Amino acid sequence: VMVWLRRCTHYLFIVVVAVNSTLLTINAGDYIFYTDWAWTSFTVFSISQTLMLVVGATYYLTFTGVPGTATYYALIMTVYTWIAKGAWFALGYPYDFIVTPVWLPSAMLLDLAYWATKRNKHSLILFGGVLVGMSLPLFNTVNLITVADPLETAFKYPRPTLPPYMTPIEPQVGKFYNSPVALGAGAGAVLSVTMAALGVKLNTWTYRWMA
16 A cells, blocks of 8 residues: 555656646747847746756656656656647647757756766766756757747737836846856756755655655
8 A cells, every 4th residue: 555655646746746847837938028038038947947857857767766767757748838838829829939849858868867877866966967957058949949030929919018117128138148048057057956956855755755
């Protein structure tokens, strides 16, 4: 009974984390709407995707102990996102924002780090975390290439008029976000190590709760 309870708890956690990962990353391609803050949004979304992928993938990976599971987890996230975006499309929003499986190659690197270090959890946290953090903002640029023309999108899907206190201030281009990819990768590489450690720790805690 305890074995099945433990397994069911794990699977429940995986579904919950995967769904929440998807919800938090669902707008990751929508920075095209934020015309004034496109690069800022790109950086923030890249970091959020990195962290949500790494915590769920390391949790699932250390639960099964099988290299390849992180990629499978990223596939779950991708499919969930496609379904959610399909619902958006049905409501009249464009569908060409997240149709590229940007999480998969980064998850493959996570699996590779786990496999290459003979399933060493500390190496997974350090090497895997850095690899995902460094790579995902780079892969996320695929979204920039595949999205529709920003002006065309802006005319086709106009944003509602914002009240004065919500109107974005024009950013000083080039002063802070010179390279959104580099900034996202730098911040992601540091923060994703922490999130990878959390993913591994969640696994340990679950076993203790179920013991």
